[in-house]
Amino acid sequence: TKGNSGIVHAGYDDKPGSVRAKYCWRGNQMFASLDRELRFGYQRNGSLVLAFNDHEVKTLRELLKRGEINGVENLQILNREELFELEPSVHPDAIAALRSPDAGNVIPYEYAIALAENAVDNGVEVRIRREVTSIQKVRGKKDGDGSFEIGMRHWEPEEYVESQRRGKQPNVVRRATFCSIALSTTVAIGMGIYMLLDPKVDAKAKMDTLYTIVALACAGFGAVYNYLNSGPKIASSKIPFDQLVERVPRPEGGDNSGGGASKKVSVEEML
Template sequence: MYDVAIIGAGVIGCAVARELSRYDLKVVLIEKDTDIANGTTKANSAIVHGGYDAKPGSLKARFNVEGNAMFDEICKELDVPFQRIGSLVLAFDHEDVQAIQELYDRGVINGVPNMEMLDREQILALEPNLNKDIIAALHAPTAGIVGPWELAIAMAENAIENGVELKLEHKVTQIEKLENGYGISTDKGKLKAAYVINCAGLYADEVHNMVADPSFRIIPRRGQYNVFDRSVGDFVKKVIFQCPTKKGKGVLIAPTVHGNLIVGPDAEELDCKESIETTMEGLGFIREQGKKSTEKVPSHAIITAFAGLRATPSTGDFIVEELTEAKGFIDVAGIESPGLTAAPAIGVYVLELLKNSGVILKEKESFNPIRRKAIRFMELTDEEKAELIKRDPRFGRIICRCESITEGEIVDIIGRKAGALTVDGVKRRARPGTGRCQGGFCGPRVMEILARELEMDITEVLKDRRGSYLLTGPTKVDTGIEESFDAVAAAKEL
C-alpha cells in the first residue's frame, strides 16, 4: 500500500514527486510510456514565462509568477540548464500597443517584477535583427529559457534518490474506490494507494472519469516548431513574442539553452491525442508568421522540425483540486502554457492539498535536494578532461561529433536513477543526435552502447515508445566472420 500514487511522469508529475520525496511517505510515480517527459514536456517552447499574460486571479497567474521565482534555486540544485534572458512582446501598430499595455497592467496585478515598455530605438539596440517597423515592446527581464525534459528527468532522478519508486510502461486502465484509498489497475498489474494525484496530461480527463463524473475535457492542441543550427543560435538574445491571441502566445523566436534557435508554434486543435506529426502547412505557417518579427530568419540553417501537443482544458484555467466526490483524489489537469514555468509552484501547492486532506507530512532528515552533476566533457578544463580519461578511457571516445558527446557521458546517463532506456532517452539526457546530422552518424553507436549497458540484443533497442524498433535483423548475410571486410567478401561469393 502506497501513501501516494502519482499518475503521469511529465514535468508536473515529476515536480510533485520531488516535493513529496522530502517527506516520510511511500510514493510511486506511474507512467504509461517508456520514459519520463515523453509527452508535452518533451515538445514545447522551453520558455520560463514572466507571468504577465494570465488573467489576474487565475491559477495560471498565481503559479506562473510563483514558479518563475523558484527556477534559479531548483535548477542550481538539480544541475539543469537555465538562463534568465528576458522576453519582448512586440507591437507593430496602435492596436498592438494597447494590447501590450494591457499585458503590462496584468503583469503588475500578477506581481511580475521589473517590467518596462520600450520604444523602437531601445528594442533595436537590444535586438538588431528584428524588423525596423516595430514601434514598441513589453520587456519582462524575469523570463527565461530552460531544458524542459532535463528539468523533469532531474526532478524524477532526485525524487527516486530520495525514495520515490518509478514504474514505467504501466498504463492505468482502471481506478477503484476502496474503503481506505484506491485500487489502481495497470496493464502490468495492480497496486493500492491512500491518495492519488492525477498528472496524466493529455489523458487527465480520462483518468478523472475513472473515479468521478466528467467535469472537464482536455483538448489536444498541436504546435509545430523549427529548430535551427547552433551557428545561428545568437540570432536573437531574448525570447521574442508577438501579441497573443485566443489560441496562444503567437509564433515566437528564441535561443535555446543549448545554443540553438527555435521558431514556433502554430496552434491546431485536434481530436487525436497522439497526433505529433509535422505538416507542410503548419511549418509553412510558422515560417511566414516568424517573418513578422524579422525578415532575416535564417531558414537555411533549419536542422529539424517537431510537433507537440498541449493539454488545453475546457475550463480555461489550470485544474488543481481535490475532488469532492472522491476524497484523496487530486486532479492536476489542463496544465498547458505556462505549465512548465508553473510546475515547481504546483508541486508545492499539491502538498498543501494533501495536508488539508489529512496527509501527515513529516520531513525526512535524510532528504538531499542536490542531484549529482551531469558530466559535460567538453565543458571541462584540459586538466579535468585528462584526469577523467585516465580514470575512464570511455570519456576519450567521441560518439557524437556534432555535439562532441563522449561514450563516457552516454554510459553515465544510462546508469543513473531513471536512466536512459531508449535512443531518444539518451538524446534527451546527453544530446547525441541533436546536431546537424540528427543522429545519422552517432545513432548506431548509441544503439550499440544501449544494448551493451542494458544487456539486451541490439534488435530490442527502441527509438522511443513501445514498438519503435530500429532494427529487425541483419542487412547482410551472416557468415560468422566478425571483420566487416571478410563478411562482405563472403557475401559476394554467395
C-alpha cells in the same frame, strides 16, 4: 512532458485568477535556485513581445496590466529607441515591446529528467509501463491523510511480450522428449494389450506390463498437458508486482544537497 518549447514564462499572459496565474511568477522565481540544485541548464535571458502598430501597442499595455494583477515584477514597455538599443537585431518595423527580464529558457528534456531523478533520490519509486485508470482520495479521517489510491493497468511493449512468448515455447529438447514419451506410450499400450490377453504370459509379467502402461501413460499425458500449455502468455499477469518496480541507484557521491558532487544518472540507467 507533453509539449514544450522550453520557455520559463514570467506570467504576464495568464488569465488573472487562474491556477497558472497564481503559480507562474512564483515558479519563475524558483528556477535559478532549482537549477543550482539540479543542474538541468537554465538561462534567464528575458523576453520581448513586439508591437508593430498602435493596436498591438494597446495589447502590450493589456499584457502589462495582467502581469501586474498576477504579481509579475520588472515588466516594462520599451519605445522604439529603447528597444533597438537593447536588441538591435529585432525586426526593423517593430515600434515598441513589452520586456520581461525574468523570462528564461530550459531544455525541457533535461528539466523533466532532472525532476524525476531528484524525486527518486528522495524516495519516489518510478513505475513505468502503467496506464492510470482511476485516482481516488483515500477515505477515512475527516480530510483523509492526503493519500490517493491509484488504479492502473500494466502495459508491456511488444518486444517484451514477444520475448516472454519465446521463452515459453517448447524448445527442441522438450519437443524430442514429448515425441519419445508419446511414442513409447503408444508402443507400451499396444504391447501391453497383446501381453495381457496372451494366455501364455504369466500373471507377474501381466502386472509388470500393467504398471509400465500406467506409468508411461501418466508421463505421456503430462507431456501433452505441458505442451498444450506452452503457448503465448501475457507476461504482466505472472510477474510479482515488486519486480516491476524500477529503482534508480543513488548517484555515487550524491548527497541530495546539490553541492555539485553528485553525478547525473543517464536516461538508460533510469529506464
